[in-house]
Amino acid sequence: MICPHCQTSLLYRQRPKRICSSCGRPFALEPKESPFRLHDLRLRRLADRLSDGRGLLYTGPQLYFAAGRRTLPSTGRHYRFAAVGYTVLIGIVGGALLITGVLPVGPGLAGIAAVILVANLLLLRIRSRLARRSTVRMERSYADFSTQVLRPWQRVYGAPPARLTRDDFRPPAVPRPRIALLCPDRPTLSCLAANGAPATWQLALCERPEQVPPGVPVLVLHDAGVAGIGWARRVREALGPRAVLLGLSPATVRTARWAVRVKEQPVEAAELPPAIGAEDRQWLLDGWWSPVAALPPARLLALVQRGVDRVAEAADPDRRRAGQVGFLTWPTPA
Secondary structure, three states: OEOOOOOOEOOHHHOHHHEOOOOOOEOOOOOOOOHHHOOHHHHHHHHHHHHOOOOOOEOHHHHHHHHHHHHOOOOOHHHHHHHHHHHHHHHHHHHHHHHOOOOOHHHHHHHHHHHHHHHHHHHHHOHHHHHHHOOEOOOOOHHHHHHHHHHHHHHHHOOOOOOEOOOOOOOOOOOOOOEEEEOOOHHHHHHHHHOOHHHHHOEEEEOOHHHOOOOOOEEEEOOEOHHHHHHHHHHHHHHHHHEEEEEOOHHHHOOOOOOOOEEOOOOOOOOOOOOOOHHHHHHHHOOEEEOHHHOOHHHHHHHHHHHHHHHHHHHOHHHHHHHHHOOOOOOOOO
């Protein structure tokens, strides 16, 4: 790793007890021990990326997902483990039978090879089933990340990573909100509050439906998953037409390169909106989902801006008429 202080390239033995042998200064993160193999310079780069070059504040979960998204496992790992495991097991059992003389060498080797081939062919036939039953989760929990990354950083540098805000940042009161945003994820609300969303849009940030102020449109922000979509459906039923669903939508996160996609066990059935397409519906039933807490600040703010624009357009008759005319639909003379 590179020393974050003197930029010296250090072998593991040259950085005992997280101290650079060149400059003698301590560093916070040992990549061989830290979650997601982090070191100080990489964490700083992640923090800079989340700030988007304009000083945006971010939360611990946003940093956690940014650090761990590249280490998410593949759904094919169970098939690979099973193929290697069965091949090794058959080889060990067959080798023991050959050594003890139970099997003659020539036919025995051929038989062992045939059994290995058949076992792998059978595994290949159920490969898609194994992939569907597999889970994809972050390598380490957020609690581990806080303990093993954020706490050592605070201890060494005397402050949290630059522009990190609290996960439970209290949203400021908005006396006369024009619009509300409802999201059950508190760190997401903290990110919006810390970056001035309430003042920018006269936006009331709410964690629960009963906190929503009366008589204003409500942007509903939720995870892309069976649970998140179900929660949004219940909110819309409770709030009626003033609820505007922002997503996250499976159609967006299912293929987006920036999205964090995790997976639980599949479900056989779920009450999903008819507008969700067949591929997205199957993706959800297979157990996939994407947490709203993983959205970087810039993308989160852009999503809320689009929601605010939708509300403004719905309230403006001129903009509604312009939308009905369309970009390439020209009025014809009478």
